Amino acid sequence: MPAMHNTTEQHEIEHLRQEHLMLDPRPRGEMNSMVMDAMLTTSWKFWVVFAVLSVVVAICLFYTWGYLIAEGTGVAGLTNPVYWGIFLVNTVFWIGISHAGTFVSALLRVFKAEYRRPFTRAAELMTTFGLAQAALSVFMHMGRVWLSYWLFPYPNERALWPNFHSPLSWDFLAINTYLLGSTMYLFMPLIPDLAMARDRSTGWRKTFYRILSLGFRGTEGEWTHLRAAMNIFAFAILPVMFSVHTIVSWDFAAAMRPGWNSTIFGPYFVVGALHSGIAAVAMVLVVIRSTVKNMKYFLRAEHFGALGMLMLIVSMGWAYFFFNDYMVQWYGGNKFTDALLHFHEKGPTDWMWFAMLILNVAIPWLTLWSKKIRSSPWALFFIGLGINIGMWFERFIIIPTSLAINFMPFTWRTYKPGVEIPLSIGTLAFFVLLYMAASRLVPLVPVWEVQEGQLAHTLRKVGKETIVSVAEME
């Protein structure tokens, strides 16, 4: 009998090891090699995709943007009253995508959620590259992009001065604070991994990592300063993250327009950003796991299961805020708001409105409750893709669709996008291209954080059950 008990226990331990990365440690040197291999091994398929995306970016983004600059914003579908179109839909969408990187990394670090460890870097990269697309979209919307320095507060002979009472100026401050903050937050935990890459590289890569790792060795002092800074960042960047999308929502909510002038827009936008962002993190992780060497060791079903659970909870939060916003506007009885709500549900973009609810609420609720489904990478990928499409539709409905209906019915006109479509494809391709380039240059897994987590985890026997025990090491 004791032998049988031992066998069962061994099976149980083996199962736990297979399930949890933190219980399946490998020597640090081996993990370093795996991450370096993942970075250095590039198949011809990668370069084909890279070349195709480069062409798409060159044509759809840079050429089309040049055309927009040369011809003026008349080549876009912007018109009166729809003077904010897909450029700002994309801005809000990309800022939303960027939210999850910080959310996953900072909030889960604050709450000591251990499953975060292998994918914080992948999420943080999304933040930086997502914000870059958001900034590009704002510049596209400006039209006369060479005058963008007018946003900076500086005394000048034309007496032009940014109006700090305007949400658009707050946007400038908030997005720049977040872009700088999230880039610094990406770089700090990267320093030890860059030093690891420096120690294992030759040629131009050695020089590249040597410069970027700043001379890091891993002395007690260096770790102390780095940890103190990372703790401050984890707490400080969260309110900044919330402020960014709240301020983006005020661009709309502070305007006296039907459908926009809502006090709940701040949290509604923040939850929406997390909804699309976490779904995008899941999608990126599925692609990384499937296409990058050795990633199956680092990214396991437990990580997708945890992200799937987050997606389900955030989907419920989004549904709550959506219904709250809809309900109060519907009940208000304002005839212009009524007209707008009918326009959403029965107008030319009604299919978007229904698709938004199906993709953001119905499908996640019907599927993600199941551990089997949410732990399955490709199922999560397609649910995440649906959520991102649904959230893009939501932003489209809030911006150009809602702008078509205002307090002056004689001006009502629908929006037909022009160069916005190739430019949107261009920003998406540029995001993927930047991510692919980064995956060849930056260790995608923070190896030192994984090893630190593995040191903290042990298996403990309580009665007849073997349970996972986590020590407080930080």
Place this chain on the structure above:
Amino acid sequence: MTDSRSYLAIFADIDPASYALDRLRELGLSDEQMNVISGIPVTEAMLGRPRQWTNVPRLALGGAVGGFLLGAFLAFVAPVMYPIHVGGQGILPGAPSVVVLFELTMLGMLAATFLGIFLDSRYPSYTPKEYVPEISDGRIAILFECPAEKENKFIEAMQAIGAESVKPAEAQKL
């Protein structure tokens, strides 16, 4: 004046490294004469080392104050210098000013925290340093300075505790 030599003792694990630190103290070294270099953050408590000093939180606070002052300038001074009348709001409205103050305070704090690492760790520093690449592969190194006439005693003590290697610490290009 006694000559001193620097050595780098490499350990596979935290436990022997912590015992080695105790042994170095027994042999007469002070904590200032030793430094631990590792591929993961090992806390002072695990190694029995004195708490490391860091200026990063103070710098972060200073940055926050600086950011707040810049925000106050933009929110309260600039509008008086360059008045813009918006939608019946006063020149110095309360709520919009809070947004500007918040963003610049946070920006100041984050930037100062980041710069704090550079200042405290003296980054970037590309001069040769005592280091071996095995450290980033998970080894723990103790860099210590001992009197030249007793170096054999120190080397033997480190080897007895389980050091994988004890070699003269030579500064090398990282």
